[in-house]
Amino acid sequence: MWSTRPVAPLVMAAALLMASNTAMAEKTQNLDELVNSTITPLMKQQDIPGMAVAVIVDGKTHIYHYGLADVKNQRPVTDDTLFELGSVSKTFTGIAGGYAVQSGILRLNDPVARYAPQLTSPQWRKITMLQLATYTAGGLPLQVPDDVDNTDALWLYYQHWRPQWTPGTQRQYSNASIGLFGALAVKNSGLSFDAFMKQHVFTPLQLNHTWINVPAEAEKDYAWGYRNGQPVRVSPGMLDAEAYGVKTTVKDMAAFMQANIDPEALAAKEAGLAKAIAIAQTGYYKIGDMYQGLGWEMYPWPADAEKVITASGNDLALKARPAKRLSPSRPVTAATWLHKTGSTNGFGAYIVFIPEKKVGIVMLANKNYPNPARVSAAWQILQKLP
Template sequence: MLPPFVVIRSSASMLCRMSMLAGVWFCLVGAAQGQTVSPEQLEAVVIEAIQPLVEKHRVPGMALALTIDGEPYFFNLGETALEGGEPVTEHTLFEIGSVSKTFTATLAAYAEAKGALDFSKPVSAYLPPLRGSAMDSISVLNLATHTAGHFPLQLPSEVHSEAQLLEYFRNWQPQYTPGSKRTYANPGSGLLGLVAARSLNQPFAKAMQDSVFRGLGLSDTYVEVPQEKMAHYAEGHNRNHQPVRVNIGLLGEEAYGVRSSAADLTRFLAAQMALVKVGPEIQRALQATRQGYFRTDYYVQDMVWEQYSLPLEKNRLLAGNSRKMISEDHPVVTVIPPLSPQQNVLINKTGSTGGFSTYVAFIPEKKFGFVLLANKYFPNEDRIDMLYQILQAVLPEVTGGSETGAVDTDSGSP
């Protein structure tokens, strides 16, 4: 049996009834005219997709949002904590892990739109203490595309202060020619955020709040959660169902430190698809992050975003989000000239902390968006299964190819 479950459309009057499926309470706000998927069909699709995952991982709470032909729907399930929590809503705050990197890339692209940053310049151009180091040959774009030359997944544990951080980057040496391979790493994304903030002469958290979150019209998204919003911040749960929250260390804010809601992430994806109006500089920044710079075996690497051609093979999506893709170096081919933002593709990013799971994806041509937020860690494979099952039901034309075969996707990376 699922926990209490509510489905909300974004406007008009509310229609509520008891579902015949799984004993779930179902509410729809404003039945849409001319829908390709009826409310009853959507209800059945979502319940079928989420029920195995919720039961398998004992997920306390989940906020799922779908954008169908440009129309947002919010599916709220369970509570913000295993004990003593409040009902999850589309405004509940979740840790979004490495989906934070998409906002960091947006800040860097915004700085470029303002004329403060040039992605082709070396990192050391914006951090003078790193001049004379390997950072003279690493471009800002390399940081945004995970192609700098093999940073470790996490900063070494002995790096505790900003002075030690700069010393670490001064002494770091690439293990391959920048731009020849892709290595997923938090230090590189964190350094991108540091460079972007320095180029704007602001602390990172302030630059994000003032320029990106405010520019996108986001009201539930924070690097530093205000005290008055803490009551809306869900409690995370690790594999052993113990309560946990993320530990924000050096470069953590920049790489995995954002907290957000289903409502705000849905608006973020809507802005990516030009479904909501934002300012010209933010719009240019969003478009810049979706240019394609490198081809991997599975997808095109944009700035942080990963772009899959359609029709979408499930095994390719699983492999592209696998532990192997996170933990190993992968050869890439430079796209010359870079691909302009594509419409008939699926663009995605996963995110995790020790107690939270996030997955966002969108298909601009179909005006389709997917946001999954849960206050329990579970593997990427289960998140992808949910997305793919929903796509097969609501957009079958974008799915195809292999659907079987095990791929190792379990990763605890933020």
């Protein structure tokens, strides 16, 4: 005759499991409602054709798709849709620079002339690679001028450029600055920037749908961006790969964010990359309340929402502001709001995460819309997470 004594514990275990699953389902439903109630009105207000959003909570990734990647052909946004990251690409460039540092082929405090001997003008013996990376070289412009369209013209441009301010004293956001940093950071590897990024960042993080140059087989997944209702994509330009050239999917960006939230998890298999991420997340200059890393912009957590949102607007973000070199540099801490906005003519991207809370959000859109609206939407979601 079978004993019935084990039944009570089994029933209790089953009940606990059912309760746990129910609680998890309710938590997911609440998150879905929170994200949908934030993103849907945002898209309507900003007239955004399509978006993909990833939210990380307690180490788990939740993916959301909205609208169309291609309006003409009614192609919906999916896990595989490729978006242009614009300046969010700079966080990848920062990690590439960090990898070059930890591998011994770059020293941030070296003068630029050490890596570009063709730049013989005296300022390049004083401006450091770190100052290029943090936009504090002395006033390089937002963009490389349009008439600089080949390598010879590029070097001639930098040779004749002169600092407006003493290097290291003012931060002025600049593709021409961090773009040159990226190109020179990988120079001693013998690899192109694209190849270096693939070998040392994309592949180790298993970002299998992340590209600088989208291959023919992935073109079918490449979204169209929209400007004034017309389809557009980013145009080639000098140092575009280093400053704003990455195209990727929401799933790859979620994996990238997870690695940045917890780089120590990479240490066993990818020790060099874990160190590179930590180097990129280090605060080297302080500008107001913000710390400037390699690509990343950071605020101590808890942060002031109004200040972070206001500072993301172009009227302040692109303005020259006093910068203070931190000595020693500020190592990354878990209680930090790390974020970056990015735009091309037809796309708008945003990534933010707080390592201490193990939460983060990626928002990819095929329209360039105001940065404060992106940061505000992410803040609304993050503040309501458990």
